[in-house]
Amino acid sequence: xxxxxAGNTNIFFVYICITFVDTKTVMDxxxxxxxxxxISFPANGWEEVSGYxxxxxxxxxxxxxNVFEPSxxxxxxTTYIDRRAAQRIYVEIRFTVRDCASIPSVLGSCxxxxxxxxxxxxRTLSQGIKGVEYWANxxxxxxxxxxxxxxxxxxxxxxxxxxxxxxxxxxxxxxxxRGFHLAFQDLGACMSLLAVRVFYKKCPSVVQNFAFFPxxxxxAESTSLVIARGSCIPNAEEVDVPIKLYCxxxxxxxxxxxxCSCKAGYEPDNGNVCRGKSLH
Numbered sequence: 001x002x003x004x005x006a007g008n009t010n011i012f013f014v015y016i017c018i019t020f021v022d023t024k025t026v027m028d029x030x031x032x033x034x035x036x037x038x039i040s041f042p043a044n045g046w047e048e049v050s051g052y053x054x055x056x057x058x059x060x061x062x063x064x065x066n067v068f069e070p071s072x073x074x075x076x077x078t079t080y081i082d083r084r085a086a087q088r089i090y091v092e093i094r095f096t097v098r099d100c101a102s103i104p105s106v107l108g109s110c111x112x113x114x115x116x117x118x119x120x121x122x123r124t125l126s127q128g129i130k131g132v133e134y135w136a137n138x139x140x141x142x143x144x145x146x147x148x149x150x151x152x153x154x155x156x157x158x159x160x161x162x163x164x165x166x167x168x169x170x171x172x173x174x175x176x177x178r179g180f181h182l183a184f185q186d187l188g189a190c191m192s193l194l195a196v197r198v199f200y201k202k203c204p205s206v207v208q209n210f211a212f213f214p215x216x217x218x219x220a221e222s223t224s225l226v227i228a229r230g231s232c233i234p235n236a237e238e239v240d241v242p243i244k245l246y247c248x249x250x251x252x253x254x255x256x257x258x259x260c261s262c263k264a265g266y267e268p269d270n271g272n273v274c275r276g277k278s279l280h
Contacts, residue, residue: 022215022251023090027081027198032060038078039125041135045074045186053094053164053194065190067103067110072188075135078196080124082179086200087220088172088249091116091182095165097148098190107188112151115185116143116169120176140183143171148191164194173220201251203228207272209259210236211243222249232260235274 029036030053040046044066051061066072083089093116100110117140119125150163174180184193203226205215211230219226230243243258262274269275 022202022204023199024084024202025197025199026084027078027196029060030195030197036060036079038062038076041075046076051192051194059194061192061194063192064186065098067100067106067188067190070107070109072109072186074186075138076184077125078182080179080181081198083174083200086217087174088170088200088218088222089174089180090168090170090199090201091143092166092168092197092199093146093193094195095148096163096192096194097151097165099151103190109188111187111189113145113147114189114191115145115187117141117183117185118143118171118180119183120174120180122177125181138183143169170222203247203251203253206253207233208245208256210262210272210274211258211260213245213253216247218247218249218251224249230258233272233274235263235266236260237263
């Protein structure tokens with residue numbers, strides 16, 4: 001390999017490190033082996049059942065289908081989720097929704113949407129919050145109304161052709177508690193929550209310009225830039241200061257400032273290590 005090729009290899013190595021996005025999952029119902037045990041209100045609303053995903057893997061799901069009854073207001077509250085110092089949280093929801101037009105004699109109140117909320121708190125909410133008054137004034141913050149891109153009819157369902165929707169939403173800043181609950185509100189849909197995954201993004205630890213930058217959580221907003229201070233790798237010294245990178249809201253490193261270089265008597269190896277020069 002000639003010098004130009006070696007240089008290109010080093011550039012490629014740095015590019016991969018800088019653009020790799022890392023996520024940390026804090027809840028994933030797909031891995032559940034027992035009942036989820038979420039809180040539902042009222043009792044005839046959301047129901048936890050065992051089901052199958054589109055690959056026929058056994059999963060725990062929640063479903064609701066009170067489309068023949070007016071004025072639906074069914075709540076489903078997850079267990080407590082530790083945010084692990086993350087300021088912005090992402091929720092990936094996989095769900096199916098029945099096409100209202102395919103249900104004979106259905107009321108005009110039938111929906112093909114549901115609402116997603118969250119509540120910051122220091123500790124888990126009690127199983128005792130089942131009173132009508134609490135849910136009528138539920139102190140949750142709304143994330144979004146989520147609609148299905150695809151809905152299924154009775155024919156599709158009978159033929160096991162599952163039209164699964166996947167939607168991702170994010171919310172923040174989080175700062176009022178060590179964790180939170182998610183809440184799902186049904187106002188009259190016939191639907192199933194197949195899987196809910198909750199995660200946050202982070203920029204992975206990286207070596208660039210002979211400086212090490214630690215793993216860094218993204219900021220509170222999708223447009224946030226979080227400064228990470230770098231330190232020279234072994235056998236390297238500062239050339240330009242300050243040494244820093246910015247972690248953007250997508251978990252990508254950007255805008256490198258400052259650098260280190262190998263000390264006298266050492267030379268670069270693969271662009272991220274300073275080794276002693278050979279005496280030969």
